[in-house]
Amino acid sequence: MISTSGLMQLGYLWLMVLGLATCTTSQTMVKSLPGYPGLLPFKLETGYIGVGENDTVQLFYYFVESEGKPGDDPLVIWLAGGPGCSALRAFFYEIGPLQLQYGEYRDDVPALELNPNSWTKACSKCDIFGCPNDNRIFIHERSYGIKRYIIGISHRNIFKEELSMQFVRDHPKFINNTIYVAGISYSGIVVPMVTEEIYKGNDAGLKPTLNIKGYLEGNPLTDKTEDVNSRVEFAYRMALISYELFESTKNNCKGEYANCNQNNLACMADITEVNKRVEDINIQQILDPDCDSKTNLVRDGNPTRHASRRHLRQNPIRMIPTRPSLKGVFCRGDLYKYATVWANDKNVQKALHIRKGTIKEWSLCNTDMTYNYGKPSMPAYNFNIQNSVAYHANLTKRNCRALIFSGDHDMMVPHVGTRKWILSLNLTITDSNWDAWYVYDQEAGYKTTYAHDDYSLVFATVKGAGHTAPEFKPVECFEMVKRWFVHTPI
Numbered sequence: 125m126i127s128t129s130g131l132m133q134l135g136y137l138w139l140m141v142l143g144l145a146t147c148t149t150s151q152t153m154v155k156s157l158p159g160y161p162g163l164l165p166f167k168l169e170t171g172y173i174g175v176g177e178n179d180t181v182q183l184f185y186y187f188v189e190s191e192g193k194p195g196d197d198p199l200v201i202w203l204a205g206g207p208g209c210s211a212l213r214a215f216f217y218e219i220g221p222l223q224l225q226y227g228e229y230r231d232d233v234p235a236l237e238l239n240p241n242s243w244t245k246a247c248s249k250c251d252i253f254g255c256p257n258d259n260r261i262f263i264h265e266r267s268y269g270i271k272r273y274i275i276g277i278s279h280r281n282i283f284k285e286e287l288s289m290q291f292v293r294d295h296p297k298f299i300n301n302t303i304y305v306a307g308i309s310y311s312g313i314v315v316p317m318v319t320e321e322i323y324k325g326n327d328a329g330l331k332p333t334l335n336i337k338g339y340l341e342g343n344p345l346t347d348k349t350e351d352v353n354s355r356v357e358f359a360y361r362m363a364l365i366s367y368e369l370f371e372s373t374k375n376n377c378k379g380e381y382a383n384c385n386q387n388n389l390a391c392m393a394d395i396t397e398v399n400k401r402v403e404d405i406n407i408q409q410i411l412d413p414d415c416d417s418k419t420n421l422v423r424d425g426n427p428t429r430h431a432s433r434r435h436l437r438q439n440p441i442r443m444i445p446t447r448p449s450l451k452g453v454f455c456r457g458d459l460y461k462y463a464t465v466w467a468n469d470k471n472v473q474k475a476l477h478i479r480k481g482t483i484k485e486w487s488l489c490n491t492d493m494t495y496n497y498g499k500p501s502m503p504a505y506n507f508n509i510q511n512s513v514a515y516h517a518n519l520t521k522r523n524c525r526a527l528i529f530s531g532d533h534d535m536m537v538p539h540v541g542t543r544k545w546i547l548s549l550n551l552t553i554t555d556s557n558w559d560a561w562y563v564y565d566q567e568a569g570y571k572t573t574y575a576h577d578d579y580s581l582v583f584a585t586v587k588g589a590g591h592t593a594p595e596f597k598p599v600e601c602f603e604m605v606k607r608w609f610v611h612t613p614i
Contacts, residue, residue, distance in 0.1 A: 151294065152477045157222075159229075159236040159466060166221055170477050173290050184478070185291075186211070188221060198302040198337070198609065199292075201318065205309025205345075205592070209489040212463050214308065218594040219243040219601070224462040233469045234462040241598035243605065292332050299332055305339040308592045309537065312344025316515035323522055338525030340605065343537050343591045346545050347511045352382035354541025355407075355421040356398060361540065362410060362533075365401045373398055381422040395422055407535045409590025415455035421535070460488050513545045520549055523578040527608045531589030531596060532569065539585050546583055551576045561604070561614045568600040571614055584614060 151171040155163050167189040174183075204211045216224055221242045228235035292299050305319040319339040326333050345351055360370035373394035377384045384391050399420045406414040407421070466472055467486045519526070528546065530539035551574035560567045561584060569585040586593040586600055594601040607614045 150477075154475060154477070157236065157475050158231040158469060158471045159224075159233045160222065161230065165238070172479075173294070186215070186476075195297050196301065198304055199298055200304045200306050203305070203307035203311035203314050203318070205307065205311050205343075206489050207310040209309075210463075210467075210486075212467060213460070213488055214594075216463050217460070218308070218592055219598075224459075224466070226459060226462065231471065233472060234466050236466075239598075241602055243594075243602055292334065300335060302335050302337045304337060306341065308342040308344070308594075310345050312341050312346045312537070313348075313509055313512045315339050315341050315344070316512050316519060317509070319524070320515050320518055323519075323524075336524075338527075339519070340527035340529075340608070342529050342593050342601075343531060343534055344528060344542065345537050346516075346542065347513055349380075349382045349510065350544060351537050351541040352422055353379065354538045354544065355535055356381050358535055358538035358540050359398065359402055359421065362535075364405060364410070365398055369394065369397060369401070384422075398422070402535075405535070407591075409456075409531070409596060410533050410535055411588070412456055412590065413453040415453075415457060463488050513548060516545070517549055520551065520576045520579040524580075525608075526579070526581040527584070527605070528581065529569075529584045529586055529593055529601070529604060531591060531593040532585040532587055533589060533596075534591035534593070536591040543583065546574070546581065549574070549576070549581075551579075551581060554580075555613070563600045563603045568597070568603070573613075582608060582614060 151169055154168040154170055157164065157168075169187040169189065170185065171187075172184055202211070202214065204214060214220055216222060219242060221239055222236045223239040223242075225235040225237050230236075303322065305315050305322070307315045316339060319336065322334050322336045326336065356365075356370065356373060359365045360367065373381070373391070376388065376394050377391035381395060384395065386392060399422070402421055403419050404414050405419055406412040406416075407419045464487060467488075516526075528542060530537070530542050532539055554573045554575045556571055556573045558570050558572050561569055561571045567587060569587045569589075571582060571584040574581045574583070584604060586597050586604070589596040589600070604614045
């Protein structure tokens with residue numbers, strides 16, 4: 125049973141490929157960070173874990189230990205999205221213990237403060253559902269100085285059970301802790317794969333045996349074709365395109381938009397019209413202003429946007445706008461530039477014990493790794509897993525729990541597509557079917573609970589949230605996960 129007092133625990137793993145098998149496991153306690161006043165009020169550990177043949181793959185990690193009962197609280201492996209995004213996005217903007225103070229600077233870097241809505245937050249606002257403590261490990265999908273990275277099946281070869289096993293070996297007090305694998309966005313492809321590998325490692329008798337209990341995913345990309353196809357239906361449901369255009373596009377394209385036949389002129393004309401209607405809509409949160417290049421729902425590549433590094437090279441740190449705007453409106457993307465400035469500071473890298481020579485310039489997301497409907501964005505990257513639904517299906521045969529949640533204003537990975545692949549698992553609806561769930565007496569979204577033998581899955585929408593949900597609705601998402609961790613209906 126999960127403890128209901130103290131702090132949730134949060135740890136981050138950044139993937140570091142050094143190309144040399146000369147490093148051994150290392151651990152260092154970080155007591156202070158540039159930008160934060162005084163000592164950190166939580167235990168932050170960083171270090172390297174070697175995995176793969178001859179430890180040629182070196183994983184740099186953060187780990188923030190619970191102030192509740194670290195030896196009893198669950199250990200959670202969190203994988204960043206993107207593909208190719210840093211764990212710092214989760215750390216500063218989604219669920220981490222610290223956040224950036226926009227327009228404020230300390231120690232010549234953007235100032236840091238405690239995040240009042242962090243998943244690592246002390247339970248001063250606990251309600252009757254209690255507060256879980258957990259040991260949370262976050263996998264960073266893009267390294268400092270990485271040259272080549274294979275998305276998909278290679279995650280199984282790199283992570284498999286090795287990562288978790290090595291971490292537990294190096295931290296023996298966590299050997300009996302329950303383990304969950306978690307992630308957001310693109311990591312929806314990888315999370316069920318890693319979860320299954322841990323179960324299979326236990327089946328094979330690998331030691332130490334890991335106490336794996338399940339997984340959770342937010343705004344998860346799962347089926348790269350169907351998730352993109354669902355954007356057209358979502359656009360219609362949200363009144364961004366007309367009924368007539370939706371019906372015409374569906375009929376002419378036969379429901380296939382991401383990989384439609386380009387010789388089908390009627391279909392291509394409809395898709396062009398759909399893109400025209402939504403080109404000024406922010407695909408990540410349809411209620412936010414659209415401050416970037418034109419949106420295309422299908423055919424013209426992944427419309428994920430990342431803050432420009434060129435802007436940072438051209439402008440001194442204090443030239444970053446205190447209140448980012450475009451013609452007087454809020455532009456969320458500008459906020460990410462603060463993390464880039466912070467992480468590129470030499471004193472920050474020294475405080476985190478980053479090995480010298482492993483990075484020239486850090487960025488929040490590696491834009492070379494954008495996914496384009498099954499085609500690699502450049503020869504160095506291979507996206508060889510198109511659909512992870514089969515891994516979810518395999519997990520339904522396990523003693524396993526799952527939480528899947530989606531922002532209902534996310535058009536990047538719409539909830540309608542997520543619900544579709546969940547239905548394909550042929551699970552049984554149990555105690556709720558699209559029922560409202562509440563935070564402080566207000567509807568926070570809708571939920572459905574499924575089960576199959578010893579497997580259970582909760583699917584929840586987060587009202588008003590975009591891609592990714594915790595960034596837009598931190599209070600609601602924190603309430604949701606802490607209830608789920610203590611086996612209480614959300």
